[in-house]
Amino acid sequence: MPATIRDVARACGVHVSTVSRTFSAPGLVNAETRSRVLAAAEQLGYRPNRAARALITGRTTNLGVIVADITNPYFPPMIKAAQSQARLHDHHVFVADTDEDPAVEEELVRTLATQVDGLLLCSPRMSGPALEAVAGEVPIVLVNRIVEGIPAVLMDLDAGARQAIDHLADLGHEQLAYVGGPATSWTNKELRRASVSAAKHRGVRLTHLGPFPPNQVGGQTAAPAVRTSGATGVFAFNDSVAIGLMETLRAEGVAVPEQISIVGVDDIPQAELVRLTTVATPTDEAGRTAVEMLLQRDSGRGSRGGAATRAPVAGHRSLPTSLVVRASTAPPPPTTPAPRSGGRSRARAHDTDRRAGDDLTARV
Amino acid sequence: MPATIRDVARACGVHVSTVSRTFSAPGLVNAETRSRVLAAAEQLGYRPNRAARALITGRTTNLGVIVADITNPYFPPMIKAAQSQARLHDHHVFVADTDEDPAVEEELVRTLATQVDGLLLCSPRMSGPALEAVAGEVPIVLVNRIVEGIPAVLMDLDAGARQAIDHLADLGHEQLAYVGGPATSWTNKELRRASVSAAKHRGVRLTHLGPFPPNQVGGQTAAPAVRTSGATGVFAFNDSVAIGLMETLRAEGVAVPEQISIVGVDDIPQAELVRLTTVATPTDEAGRTAVEMLLQRDSGRGSRGGAATRAPVAGHRSLPTSLVVRASTAPPPPTTPAPRSGGRSRARAHDTDRRAGDDLTARV
DNA sequence: GACAGTGGGACAAACGTTTGCATTAATTGC
DNA sequence: GCAATTAATGCAAACGTTTGTCCCACTGTC
Numbered sequence: 174m175p176a177t178i179r180d181v182a183r184a185c186g187v188h189v190s191t192v193s194r195t196f197s198a199p200g201l202v203n204a205e206t207r208s209r210v211l212a213a214a215e216q217l218g219y220r221p222n223r224a225a226r227a228l229i230t231g232r233t234t235n236l237g238v239i240v241a242d243i244t245n246p247y248f249p250p251m252i253k254a255a256q257s258q259a260r261l262h263d264h265h266v267f268v269a270d271t272d273e274d275p276a277v278e279e280e281l282v283r284t285l286a287t288q289v290d291g292l293l294l295c296s297p298r299m300s301g302p303a304l305e306a307v308a309g310e311v312p313i314v315l316v317n318r319i320v321e322g323i324p325a326v327l328m329d330l331d332a333g334a335r336q337a338i339d340h341l342a343d344l345g346h347e348q349l350a351y352v353g354g355p356a357t358s359w360t361n362k363e364l365r366r367a368s369v370s371a372a373k374h375r376g377v378r379l380t381h382l383g384p385f386p387p388n389q390v391g392g393q394t395a396a397p398a399v400r401t402s403g404a405t406g407v408f409a410f411n412d413s414v415a416i417g418l419m420e421t422l423r424a425e426g427v428a429v430p431e432q433i434s435i436v437g438v439d440d441i442p443q444a445e446l447v448r449l450t451t452v453a454t455p456t457d458e459a460g461r462t463a464v465e466m467l468l469q470r471d472s473g474r475g476s477r478g479g480a481a482t483r484a485p486v487a488g489h490r491s492l493p494t495s496l497v498v499r500a501s502t503a504p505p506p507p508t509t510p511a512p513r514s515g516g517r518s519r520a521r522a523h524d525t526d527r528r529a530g531d532d533l534t535a536r537v
Numbered sequence: 538m539p540a541t542i543r544d545v546a547r548a549c550g551v552h553v554s555t556v557s558r559t560f561s562a563p564g565l566v567n568a569e570t571r572s573r574v575l576a577a578a579e580q581l582g583y584r585p586n587r588a589a590r591a592l593i594t595g596r597t598t599n600l601g602v603i604v605a606d607i608t609n610p611y612f613p614p615m616i617k618a619a620q621s622q623a624r625l626h627d628h629h630v631f632v633a634d635t636d637e638d639p640a641v642e643e644e645l646v647r648t649l650a651t652q653v654d655g656l657l658l659c660s661p662r663m664s665g666p667a668l669e670a671v672a673g674e675v676p677i678v679l680v681n682r683i684v685e686g687i688p689a690v691l692m693d694l695d696a697g698a699r700q701a702i703d704h705l706a707d708l709g710h711e712q713l714a715y716v717g718g719p720a721t722s723w724t725n726k727e728l729r730r731a732s733v734s735a736a737k738h739r740g741v742r743l744t745h746l747g748p749f750p751p752n753q754v755g756g757q758t759a760a761p762a763v764r765t766s767g768a769t770g771v772f773a774f775n776d777s778v779a780i781g782l783m784e785t786l787r788a789e790g791v792a793v794p795e796q797i798s799i800v801g802v803d804d805i806p807q808a809e810l811v812r813l814t815t816v817a818t819p820t821d822e823a824g825r826t827a828v829e830m831l832l833q834r835d836s837g838r839g840s841r842g843g844a845a846t847r848a849p850v851a852g853h854r855s856l857p858t859s860l861v862v863r864a865s866t867a868p869p870p871p872t873t874p875a876p877r878s879g880g881r882s883r884a885r886a887h888d889t890d891r892r893a894g895d896d897l898t899a900r901v
Numbered sequence: 902g903a904c905a906g907t908g909g910g911a912c913a914a915a916c917g918t919t920t921g922c923a924t925t926a927a928t929t930g931c
Numbered sequence: 932g933c934a935a936t937t938a939a940t941g942c943a944a945a946c947g948t949t950t951g952t953c954c955c956a957c958t959g960t961c
Contacts, residue, residue, distance in 0.1 A: 175651070175674070177946090177947055177948085178947065178948065179947075179948095187910080187911090188910065188911045188912075189911095189947090189948080189949095190910075190911065190912075190913095190949080190950075191909085191910060191911080193947095193948065193949060193950085194910090194949090194950090197948095197949070197950090198950095201908090201909080201910095202909075202910080203908080203909060203910085206909080206910085220647070220648070220650075220651050221651075221947085221948075222592070222651055222946085222947050222948065223588075223651055223652050223948095224587075224588045224589075224591040224592045224597065224651075224652070224946090224947080224948090225588075225592050225916090225946070225947035225948040225949090226947080226948055226949075227588040227916090227948090228586070228588045228589050228592055228915095228916045228917065228918085228946090228947080228948070228949095229915070229916045229947085229948055229949050229950085230916085230948085230949065230950095231916080233588065235631075235652075242617070243613045243614075243616050243617040243620070244613045244614050244617050246610065246613075246806070249607045249608045249610075249613055250607075250608050252607050252632070253606070253607040253608050253634050256607070256632065256633060256634050257634065257636070260633075265631050265633065265648070265649060265652065266631065266632065266633075267599075267629050267630065267631055267632075268616065268620065268630065268631075268632035269620060269624075269629070269630075270616075270617050270620050270621065272621070283584070284584075284629070285629060286584075287539070287584050287585075287586055287587055287588075288587050288588070288599075288629065310539070416810070420810075442610070442807065443806065443807055443810055446780070446784075446807055446810055446811060447810060541916095541917055541918085542917065542918065543917075551940080551941090552940065552941050552942075553917090553918080553919095553941095554919080554920075554940075554941065554942075554943095555939085555940060555941080557917095557918065557919060557920085558919090558920090558939095558940090561918095561919075561920095562920095565938085565939075565940090566939070566940080567938080567939060567940085570939080570940085585917085585918075586916090586917050586918065587918095588916090588917080588918090589916070589917035589918040589919090589946090590917080590918055590919075591918090591946090592916090592917080592918070592919095592945095592946045592947065592948085593917085593918055593919045593920085593945070593946045594918085594919065594920095594946090595946085
């Protein structure tokens with residue numbers, strides 16, 4: 174029923190190849206002919222059939238974005254940015270949700286592979302070897318994961334952990350805890366490593382707790398361990414965990430931030446609502462950048478080109494994080510333990526700042 | 538590079554049509570041959586090319602979901618459910634974000650139309666005639682919108698508004714306000730109408746405020762109008778507006794719920810965090826249902842079938858809402874205005890309940 | 902006035918499938 | 932045992948594009 178290229182050709186007495194070129198290589202067709210073709214196409218409501226085009230060119234002008242859970246507030250900004258960036262290049266995007274299941278993830282990648290020019294894997298849970306195998310079938314860009322030979326965009330977690338630990342140390346905290354996420358999470362591993370390193374650098378003690386599920390329930394579960402750890406400053410795997418923890422502590426009568434300070438990661442919308450201090454990660458920029466890498470890598474490819482023309486594998490791109498100070502952090506209670514003078518004075522200054530402009534948000 | 542149907546055919550000395558049938562109509566091919574074909578396909582890593590299949594069958598096994606804003610927490614559960622339901626039927630889904638722009642929406646529909654078997658338009662902003670035109674090109678199911686002749690799934694806003702207004706009236710409020718969303722929003726129109734009707738039915742006064750943007754900023758903007766309206770009970774277009782309003786009122790020293798009660802709509806994750814009383818709408822079920830309607834309508838279609846085989850246009854499906862009572866609603870302050878005895882006594886009871894089990898959530 | 906150069910278009914093959922029809926072989930009914 | 936049915940497979944056209952190659956009719960040049 175919809176008009177085909179042949180209908181257009183017939184309508185203006187010209188060969189189909191001319192119509193085709195009018196769209197794909199306008200320079201090769203006479204200006205007068207071109208406008209006749211365009212008029213006819215417009216009038217017939219012609220839209221090129223992408224499937225047919227994909228069949229012969231080998232390029233689909235489609236991208237795929239695969240995430241663990243669309244309802245996790247961390248992902249939507251990334252998806253949105255990816256989609257919008259793709260649209261800039263006249264691409265559409267498939268979005269798939271793996272429900273946190275590596276097997277589903279793998280199957281989705283496989284079935285999607287034939288229909289896209291590239292795949293964006295966001296915080297993938299798949300095994301490294303599986304990822305490498307899959308990268309052989311279809312161009313891939315990873316987000317929040319490093320696998321040898323596969324391009325990736327990452328958050329600068331080293332800096333992020335340093336910002337969080339420094340902030341707590343600046344406030345005067347000397348006993349910290351890192352509340353970890355899932356054991357299988359690459360991000361968790363990195364964050365933990367970076368936290369340990371930053372704590373050592375500042376000369377404060379840091380204990381590791383977990384693993385816990387990466388959501389509010391995980392935070393609730395972590396509460397007892399946090400209390401017995403004796404830490405006055407807590408750095409959590411992500412905002413959801415931090416929020417779950419904060420709410421639970423408060424319900425149990427532990428004042429936050431007066432008795433325990435909490436820092437999260439990601440700066441999801443909920444974090445602002447509960448005034449959680451957190452390390453903001455530029456998820457939207459990650460989505461944009463990843464799509465750009467995919468498209469760049471892809472350009473010049475196609476079924477005819479073959480593997481030889483494939484662009485050299487791009488490297489990793491690291492995105493800057495930034496600390497957002499809100500109302501979940503403050504100096505530790507004065508009683509325990511004996512404060513060092515330097516830390517205390519700095520902490521006092523911070524404290525005053527926070528009370529003065531309580532509804533202000535400082536970005537560091 | 539990837540194996541084609543021809544490679545498989547050659548590998549097991551059989552014609553391509555037999556291979557094709559092995560997948561699309563296994564009953565027509567001998568069991569022994571079938572297993573030989575399957576083995577060869579498996580060994581060569583053959584996956585049917587969807588573009589080629591789409592080209593000849595006219596069916597893409599793809600669906601599209603179009604929303605105004607992916608980062609609006611209202612939509613992700615709907616997208617997730619739609620995607621998961623589609624996967625059950627071996628379909629993939631495109632997700633597109635219109636950035637609240639009707640023109641973008643229209644263009645996305647047009648470009649997506651050629652690549653999908655059906656489109657899910659969630660709270661579309663497009664004009665009615667434009668929607669009708671588009672529905673002629675590709676099967677469509679609307680969510681949260683009624684347009685003559687186009688199937689739709691809707692929230693039962695009549696019931697929702699009644700639940701909200703009844704709840705406020707039960708608490709003893711006699712002067713209410715409806716804080717409206719965008720003027721172009723169909724949902725807003727319905728909600729407003731239903732609120733007026735419910736208020737009249739209960740014999741309480743209700744004034745309409747707005748329009749306001751459908752987000753927290755909208756709620757902030759609405760605060761002055763709410764205060765001057767004299768209302769003690771507020772029903773807001775959605776949770777985001779309700780939250781923005783609540784936070785602003787509190788910052789200005791107006792106690793919620795002691796001085797003003799607020800009810801939202803949607804029950805987004807943030808609502809639970811700030812203990813907002815709200816009318817929950819089953820967005821995930823909406824996504825699931827809509828996909829089911831789309832697929833059902835689509836089955837038996839295809840390029841060869843033509844319009845004659847198109848199933849009769851499905852009707853509307855209305856989904857039940859439910860009131861979630863949290864801590865943003867309470868009886869009005871005793872001073873203003875003189876309470877009617879019936880309302881008061883009931884309100885007292887409610888009030889006691891709330892204080893007794895403060896962290897409990899009642900679903901009505 | 903023949904000739905190379907060039908711009909514009911037509912021709913046809915190809916992409917990887919599906920599917921109606923023809924063909925063959927095996928089975929059944931009489 | 933022969934026609935008629937059924938089961939299994941082969942054959943080839945078709946889907947709507949893109950693109951390499953070929954052809955024609957102009958130009959401008961010597």
